[in-house]
Amino acid sequence: EKEAVVSTQSTGRVAFSKINVPERVFQGHTVDEWYPLSGKLGTEAEGSINLIISYTTMPMMTVPYQRIHYPYLQAAPAQFYTPVVPPPVVIRDEDINTIKDMFPNVEKEVIKTVLESKRGNVEGAVADLLQLTSDSTTVNS
Numbered sequence: 001e002k003e004a005v006v007s008t009q010s011t012g013r014v015a016f017s018k019i020n021v022p023e024r025v026f027q028g029h030t031v032d033e034w035y036p037l038s039g040k041l042g043t044e045a046e047g048s049i050n051l052i053i054s055y056t057t058m059p060m061m062t063v064p065y066q067r068i069h070y071p072y073l074q075a076a077p078a079q080f081y082t083p084v085v086p087p088p089v090v091i092r093d094e095d096i097n098t099i100k101d102m103f104p105n106v107e108k109e110v111i112k113t114v115l116e117s118k119r120g121n122v123e124g125a126v127a128d129l130l131q132l133t134s135d136s137t138t139v140n141s
Contacts, residue, residue, distance in 0.1 A: 015039040015046035021053060030054040089120045098122065103129050 015037035025031050031053045036044035091112055099111045099122065106129060114132075118124035 015049075017049065019051070025053050025055045028055070086119075089116055091115045091120060095120070095122050095125075099125060099129065102126065103133060106133065 016039065017035045017037050019035055022031050032050070033053075034048045034050050036048050037046035038044055039046040095115060096108055096111050099115070100106070100108055103111065111125070111129070114125045114128050115122070118128065
């Protein structure tokens, strides 16, 4: 008895079917059949799947060890990539205090971290803090 599981991650739905592989498959026949799927909607209520099942025995073969020699290839000179690092952001105390006046319940360290994430952009930091504080008041109410 084999279990086939069909899943699509985009929808999060999972369906399954337990299938007894017919004996004639092991005798060299190919089976082409539809099997019902079960899942959230109930037993055999998720649709069906078409499976084509065949079985073939393969002779065992051993491959002798072979060492493969590659001709020496001269490597091209290495090219180095120098990443562009943006200059460090200077967070001004004046900006922290201005935002602190707008958000008295937010700690200065949090304000500084948000400003750093916005590379010193005060308007962007205020927008993020508005979102942050509105989310926390929604959760707390």
